[in-house]
Amino acid sequence: MNQEKSTKKTTIYDLAELAGTSASAVSAVLNGTWKKRRISAKLAERITNIADEQGYAVNMQASLLRREKSKIIGMIVPKYDNRYFGSIVETFETMARERGLFPIITCTRRDPELEIEAARTMLSYQVEWLVATGATDPDRISGMCAAAGVGSLNLDLPGTKAPSIISDNFTGARELTRRIMLNSRARMGEARPLLFIGGRASDHNTSERIRGFRTAHDDIGVPVDESHILASGYAPEKAEASLASLARTEGALPNGMFVNSTISLEGVMRWIKRSGHYGGQAPVIGCFDWDPFAALLGDDIEMVRQDVKSMLEAVFSIIENGVTDEMLIEIPPIFREDFSG
């Protein structure tokens, strides 16, 4: 209530004075080591009460400086603008807290420089582990962590210098392609080559998904149209622009599409609506990612959901039980029948 209390923060020394005891007793009581340090239950209770009254909160900076382990775990994430990353972040926070870890998360907006800066900042905060999600240069981050003696993991996009947990993109894409093909055949009467749109051909996920896309075409015996593989980036505008340009040069577009992410799907749906290219009848669509509203957009839209929970269980299993031999762990994505929500 007094002046000092509102400006300066309460420390264990203040509490010690109030309780008529030493700072080490206060420290021991508040961090739970008091039994080990043979402090009486009576004193412990008195200290606890005073601490509560004063609204005391440890100074983590001081505490962590002294401790050997920080219990801080960092995550770098590219964006918060879709359900996949949103769910990764939320699940990560929850699981970290369940394990007594303090999660710090930072969003790098797919900016390679920001990624490095963010990683360095995380190291400054003494993270014990750093999870790089969808990083543009995961190996660079792993290198920095290794030099600082900090563990690192890649999530969503794999690297070569740290264990990587990703979706089984090949199998998922193959099955998704098969389903689009079946839906398309049901509507059109025959199986025809699909369009692939979104992502960057240089990234592992996209190239694996394209491989699955090709394999599924092979499986059914339909040729792949190379000019219809448009890995033009993740932004909605990119997808929109490349569809527009393809329509300009080719005329009629395929009636089935494999869309590489919900972000790309945003652009695709916008173009379909704005251009009126398909008239009333939208194409049969499959999307490698899930969004509740996108799922309601039509009857012929198939969405695969990446299994975020299992992916993060794999992440924490490595953190808790140490690094396994496998450097690449692939988690099967979930198809419609499998998920309840």
Place this chain on the structure above:
Amino acid sequence: MNQEKSTKKTTIYDLAELAGTSASAVSAVLNGTWKKRRISAKLAERITNIADEQGYAVNMQASLLRREKSKIIGMIVPKYDNRYFGSIVETFETMARERGLFPIITCTRRDPELEIEAARTMLSYQVEWLVATGATDPDRISGMCAAAGVGSLNLDLPGTKAPSIISDNFTGARELTRRIMLNSRARMGEARPLLFIGGRASDHNTSERIRGFRTAHDDIGVPVDESHILASGYAPEKAEASLASLARTEGALPNGMFVNSTISLEGVMRWIKRSGHYGGQAPVIGCFDWDPFAALLGDDIEMVRQDVKSMLEAVFSIIENGVTDEMLIEIPPIFREDFSG
């Protein structure tokens, strides 16, 4: 490259030894105060090079313990599962970094206990400001911050003990209701009472929106049907359940709906699709929040977008220029014509 480097972290003392100088010189060079402390440019460069070679990163815990200001700014956010909060978090991070602050964000899943615990943890990390977004008990958080001499702000949901920045819910809801009414009249030939669904009547935003909803009915001269105000919570299931229950007791539902958030809209759209209540013709909908896919869901869906950028500019203006007299700052939301994306 040696054993030590991989296990123990490099400190300024290590760098000082490598450079044949003192730790304070190293510290001054690396934190930019070297000119003020009259270190020669030559030595500064040598130290910088060695630091780079060693991949040195300051120990923030030690640094912050000594400093007076932490430059850490905290945000508490309820969920990451919609574009509104996603955009708040992403914008907040970006703006904080632009101002040389380090943002830490934590998600409390609308759990009141977790909120308090998160606030206490933030205080332990010596945040200078805490922004409580959509908090269930903002005043409790403000109280904790005040006791620790830390500034706090409320975002999205207002409180009474700290400045609050929120959307102008009343005016926004009034205009949104007017638009739904016009769309509905255009389709049905006459203006009829709308349905209000989602949110909690006890929270400020919902009650202000309901007030705007009523006022708009008055403006047009249409009575409000009290049994059609369903503030049954935020979860999609809640909205779905209360529509189902209403349809069971009343038969035909209104042909125009005011949906209080995209989260509720998820449940609404799901119910409309599953129940088949409306046949082919979905009701005219307005939603207080924006989502790109939801916006594409039909022609008669009007979405207001909360002006996240302006809201956060107001937040940082208070942080930078001090607290103004106003305790409640209301930011007008954005209607369709206004936004480009």
Place this chain on the structure above:
DNA sequence: CAAAGGTGCTCAATCGATGGAGCATGTTTG
């Protein structure tokens, strides 16, 4: 009743970075 052991606490060094104070030099200035 002395030795041995237990109980309940305090002392003081420590973590790494910071910054006020101060110590050698070299350079002006009256």
Place this chain on the structure above:
DNA sequence: CAAACATGCTCCATCGATTGAGCACCTTTG
């Protein structure tokens, strides 16, 4: 040429919590 000043550093206390070591004061045991 001495006083005054500038330059380029280093020394060391400090931030708050932690923890090994150790000091009194019991209580038990042979």
